[in-house]
Amino acid sequence: MMQRLGARAGANRRQGPGPGPGGTSRSDLSPRDAWLLRWRGHSLLLPRRSLLGLAWLLLGLMMVFIASLSIGSMPLAPQRVIAALFGSGDPLDIYLVRELRLGRLGAALASGAGFALSGCLLQTLTRNRLAMPDIIGINNGATAFAVASIVALPMSFAPPMLALVGAVTATALTFALAGGVGVRGYRFIIVGVGIGAVFGALTNLMLARTSIDAANAAFPWTVGSLNGSGAGAQTMLWIGLAVCLPLAMASTRGLSSLRFAEPVALGWGVRVARLRLFALALAVICAALAVAVAGPVGMIALIGPELARRLSSHRSVPVLNAALAGAILMALADLLGRTLLAPVEVPVGIVTALVGGPYLIWILLRGDSPRAL
Amino acid sequence: MSEFEHDRAQRATLEASGIAMDYGHRRVIERLDLRLPEGKVTAIVGPNGCGKSTLLAGLARLHAPSAGVILLDGEPIYSLAPRDVARRLALLPQEANAPDGLTVLELVQFGRQPHQGWLRQWSEEDQRVLDAAIRAADLVELADRPLESMSGGQRQRAWLAMAIAQTTPLLLLDEPTSALDLGHQIEVFELIRSLSEEGGKTVVMVVHDLVSACRYADHLVAMLDGRIVAEGTPTEVVTPELVRELYGIDCRLVIDPLSNSPILTEIRRCRS
Amino acid sequence: MSAATGSVRFTRGLGFSLLALGVALCASLALGAGDVTPLQVLRWALGDDDGNVGFVVTELRLPRSCVGIVVGAALGVAGNLLQTVTRNPLAEPDLLGVSAASTTAVVIAILLGASVTTLQVWVAVLGAMCGCALVLAAARLRGVGDDPIRLILAGAALKGVLTALVSLVLLVDQRSADEIRFWTIGALAGRGYGELLGVAAPLLLGVLLVAYLSRPLAALALGERVASGLGHRPRLTRWLTLLAVALLSGVAVALAGPIAFFGLVVPVLARALVGPDIRRTLPLCVLLGPAVLLAADVVARLLVRPSELPLGVVTAVIGAPVLVAVVRAHRLPRL
Numbered sequence: 001m002m003q004r005l006g007a008r009a010g011a012n013r014r015q016g017p018g019p020g021p022g023g024t025s026r027s028d029l030s031p032r033d034a035w036l037l038r039w040r041g042h043s044l045l046l047p048r049r050s051l052l053g054l055a056w057l058l059l060g061l062m063m064v065f066i067a068s069l070s071i072g073s074m075p076l077a078p079q080r081v082i083a084a085l086f087g088s089g090d091p092l093d094i095y096l097v098r099e100l101r102l103g104r105l106g107a108a109l110a111s112g113a114g115f116a117l118s119g120c121l122l123q124t125l126t127r128n129r130l131a132m133p134d135i136i137g138i139n140n141g142a143t144a145f146a147v148a149s150i151v152a153l154p155m156s157f158a159p160p161m162l163a164l165v166g167a168v169t170a171t172a173l174t175f176a177l178a179g180g181v182g183v184r185g186y187r188f189i190i191v192g193v194g195i196g197a198v199f200g201a202l203t204n205l206m207l208a209r210t211s212i213d214a215a216n217a218a219f220p221w222t223v224g225s226l227n228g229s230g231a232g233a234q235t236m237l238w239i240g241l242a243v244c245l246p247l248a249m250a251s252t253r254g255l256s257s258l259r260f261a262e263p264v265a266l267g268w269g270v271r272v273a274r275l276r277l278f279a280l281a282l283a284v285i286c287a288a289l290a291v292a293v294a295g296p297v298g299m300i301a302l303i304g305p306e307l308a309r310r311l312s313s314h315r316s317v318p319v320l321n322a323a324l325a326g327a328i329l330m331a332l333a334d335l336l337g338r339t340l341l342a343p344v345e346v347p348v349g350i351v352t353a354l355v356g357g358p359y360l361i362w363i364l365l366r367g368d369s370p371r372a373l
Numbered sequence: 374m375s376e377f378e379h380d381r382a383q384r385a386t387l388e389a390s391g392i393a394m395d396y397g398h399r400r401v402i403e404r405l406d407l408r409l410p411e412g413k414v415t416a417i418v419g420p421n422g423c424g425k426s427t428l429l430a431g432l433a434r435l436h437a438p439s440a441g442v443i444l445l446d447g448e449p450i451y452s453l454a455p456r457d458v459a460r461r462l463a464l465l466p467q468e469a470n471a472p473d474g475l476t477v478l479e480l481v482q483f484g485r486q487p488h489q490g491w492l493r494q495w496s497e498e499d500q501r502v503l504d505a506a507i508r509a510a511d512l513v514e515l516a517d518r519p520l521e522s523m524s525g526g527q528r529q530r531a532w533l534a535m536a537i538a539q540t541t542p543l544l545l546l547d548e549p550t551s552a553l554d555l556g557h558q559i560e561v562f563e564l565i566r567s568l569s570e571e572g573g574k575t576v577v578m579v580v581h582d583l584v585s586a587c588r589y590a591d592h593l594v595a596m597l598d599g600r601i602v603a604e605g606t607p608t609e610v611v612t613p614e615l616v617r618e619l620y621g622i623d624c625r626l627v628i629d630p631l632s633n634s635p636i637l638t639e640i641r642r643c644r645s
Numbered sequence: 646m647s648a649a650t651g652s653v654r655f656t657r658g659l660g661f662s663l664l665a666l667g668v669a670l671c672a673s674l675a676l677g678a679g680d681v682t683p684l685q686v687l688r689w690a691l692g693d694d695d696g697n698v699g700f701v702v703t704e705l706r707l708p709r710s711c712v713g714i715v716v717g718a719a720l721g722v723a724g725n726l727l728q729t730v731t732r733n734p735l736a737e738p739d740l741l742g743v744s745a746a747s748t749t750a751v752v753i754a755i756l757l758g759a760s761v762t763t764l765q766v767w768v769a770v771l772g773a774m775c776g777c778a779l780v781l782a783a784a785r786l787r788g789v790g791d792d793p794i795r796l797i798l799a800g801a802a803l804k805g806v807l808t809a810l811v812s813l814v815l816l817v818d819q820r821s822a823d824e825i826r827f828w829t830i831g832a833l834a835g836r837g838y839g840e841l842l843g844v845a846a847p848l849l850l851g852v853l854l855v856a857y858l859s860r861p862l863a864a865l866a867l868g869e870r871v872a873s874g875l876g877h878r879p880r881l882t883r884w885l886t887l888l889a890v891a892l893l894s895g896v897a898v899a900l901a902g903p904i905a906f907f908g909l910v911v912p913v914l915a916r917a918l919v920g921p922d923i924r925r926t927l928p929l930c931v932l933l934g935p936a937v938l939l940a941a942d943v944v945a946r947l948l949v950r951p952s953e954l955p956l957g958v959v960t961a962v963i964g965a966p967v968l969v970a971v972v973r974a975h976r977l978p979r980l
Contacts, residue, residue: 261466
């Protein structure tokens with residue numbers, strides 16, 4: 001049996017808020033804006049807005065995918081790109097698309113998804129729409145350790161693992177010093193800002209003290225760039241996403257109650273402390289592995305979830321949509337960075353900061369309570 | 374009334390025995406015993422800092438006592454599964470603020486969370502309970518309004534509707550009417566009364582104002598410095614001596630002929 | 646009665662700060678990366694003339710210490726002013742992006758081919774002024790000004806954008822990249838009287854402003870309405886304060902680059918010593934700022950001899966625990 005409640009509810013909603021004289025017609029109290037599926041005592045409530053948003057994002061992803069593979073120093077028509085993807089057509093096209101551009105696009109998509117997923121989780125945890133791994137020190141910790149490996153050793157030694165260690169170190173420090181993510185999310189954020197500054201200073205120190213060559217080798221690590229990402233790091237990130245994203249999606253029901261005051265969530269029987277720690281761990285892993293691929297790219301973790309929230313039901317935490325939006329944004333930023341000042345390539349981190357920073361400031365100055373999720 | 378019938382059958386007992394509670398390093402409650410009368414409205418009163426909110430937090434499984442035990446249906450509440458507790462005990466904390474843009478209907482839906490699962494996201498039972506809760510709180514007209522656009526009293530009623538939708542025999546409220554004006558206070562208290570009288574719920578509330586507590590509670594628990602100093606029906610418990618002990622004021626008591634509850638008159642500060 | 650104990654506390658605090666400054670100055674003169682040992686410096690001070698030692702102390706360490714004193718005092722006072730005017734205990738030129746704005750202005754000026762002398766100061770001041778104006782705009786907004794976190798996040802965002810800009814400049818212009826890279830961390834090395842002379846004008850202007858502002862700011866700390874009631878003009882006070890902050894942090898940036906967290910540490914120390922009244926904390930910041938900065942500089946010189954750490958790294962490591970302590974304090978205190 002299947003019921004469709006959405007259409008009627010939507011029509012009701014359009015009457016606008018406020019109790020009118022015709023209030024009796026509004027007595028339908030079923031969940032709004034959702035498709036309800038019921039079958040033999042089981043039931044699913046599918047938020048219509050989120051699913052539509054998902055469709056839009058998938059469409060966008062496809063367009064960005066083709067565009068990224070087409071545009072470059074040697075432009076290809078979309079048809080040729082598609083042909084080359086499936087292994088037919090000019091061998092040179094196939095080489096260009098499959099060997100050169102696809103790897104880089106994969107890095108962009110995966111790291112964008114990782115950052116945005118991390119941001120989405122952190123924002124839910126701290127109940128602050130502006131929390132993100134680049135501001136609260138996770139990215140800086142990962143970067144410092146990765147740079148240390150590049151600067152200290154002749155070859156770069158397993159940056160993904162070191163980035164992970166660095167991110168975990170920074171977060172653990174923040175967590176311990178702030179006394180948990182706890183009731184006061186702001187404490188966690190500010191302490192994170194401080195820890196991040198220390199790690200940032202250490203990174204700068206290492207760069208200032210090494211030879212120019214090593215410093216140049218480590219430069220992508222300081223601004224965020226897709227230029228030097230290794231295949232190993234990318235594989236790790238894809239594995240990480242394949243694990244973290246389903247886990248995060250499975251806990252959305254609990255996560256959405258974290259947006260309320262702690263006692264409220266506890267009153268609903270949510271194991272708040274455990275869930276927070278779990279989500280924090282996912283956020284750290286995603287951010288660290290993404291840093292290992294792309295360096296500390298900022299602002300994707302802010303704009304991705306923000307875009308996803310616009311395209312999703314505000315009742316739940318849009319984990320999947322945020323990851324997709326982040327992937328799209330990252331690929332777009334990389335595309336911009338490659339084409340804007342060509343032949344000079346602007347690192348993707350600079351693009352996102354220059355575009356995202358003003359956006360963040362605009363959110364802050366707009367003044368309509370950005371604290372609430 | 375029919376709206377409450379489905380949970381009339383359920384009953385749950387809540388008692389504290391020999392509990393001590395700390396806030397940081399400070400001992401707030403010392404060796405306290407309390408048994409809540411079933412199906413009645415209990416009000417916990419006392420001066421600021423007497424430990425009444427801490428006691429409520431302990432009873433609601435928010436803040437574990439450092440000694441003693443709190444029993445829900447005879448089982449220690451802190452060793453029960455949180456979800457299990459949430460099906461028997463609903464809580465309305467003092468600063469319950471919701472994410473922006475959440476409507477009344479959506480908030481009340483959240484109250485069903487302890488009864489839901491991955492393959493049971495919105496059953497017919499959920500829908501029935503939701504309807505009943507919104508009707509009980511008289512919010513049908515306001516169901517699609519975002520919480521932040523409503524008056525304080527309406528918003529508090531929405532939160533109560535959420536707690537009602539949790540269909541628990543026990544309901545714990547921390548200062549449900551703080552920051553509300555007189556009209557909204559009465560709006561909320563009357564709803565709480567009806568929950569107990571018609572729905573058979575056991576209600577425990579921390580109340581700041583002694584007169585409202587006398588008027589709307591069946592059972593009064595007066596606390597001072599982490600101890601219970603008096604307990605019983607309002608007419609038994611409230612005496613000029615108790616008022617002086619709790620709040621340091623002298624007064625005379627008159628029984629309100631309509632509600633049969635005590636009223637304080639000739640209030641002045643204690644000179645001793 | 647409380648006034649009396651307050652003034653005793655103030656005198657004590659003042660004495661302590663003076664002592665601290667003296668010790669730090671001596672350490673700064675006596676210790677260093679070079680071969681000259683403290684004992685030799687002592688002998689030189691007692692009249693046992695050794696040309697080499699005299700040269701190291703008067704020509705290398707003294708100018709550097711003087712720059713340190715000016716930078717420390719300027720940043721300490723700027724932090725104190727910024728915290729008072731935004732009523733936010735975490736406000737600080739570096740965290741709020743004022744230093745970053747100033748740095749960006751200088752980097753752009755260098756890119757455009759400016760020389761490293763007098764022009765730089767005014768460029769740095771101008772940059773700081775833009776940063777300050779943004780901070781004030783943010784702090785004046787309802788919901789931002791009374792929320793310390795949002796202000797800090799806004800600052801972090803501004804800093805992110807500006808850092809990206811600087812990175813972009815570095816990318817485009819490899820020529821000056823190396824020089825800028827060291828300078829953007831903050832350092833005292835290689836600065837001397839010449840640079841000090843260059844910043845004299847804005848510094849003097851800043852000092853005069855601060856002297857004028859201490860009374861109206863003390864009133865403003867009680868709230869805007871009260872300040873108006875006491876006959877002050879809050880708007881004017883606020884703008885002038887930001888001008889002073891811009892001048893002072895511009896001077897500091899021009900001399901030593903952005904120094905992380907410094908403006909946070911000093912006012913916290915000062916308030917711990919003499920309480921919240923800005924008329925008392927300001928003079929203390931003037932003394933404590935240089936003391937802390939010189940101490941940090943000595944650490945920076947000694948830790949990795951014979952080379953030295955950038956000062957910004959040392960202050961970040963000192964400052965982060967202070968930040969944590971402020972945040973961990975029971976509630977975020979409102980200023």
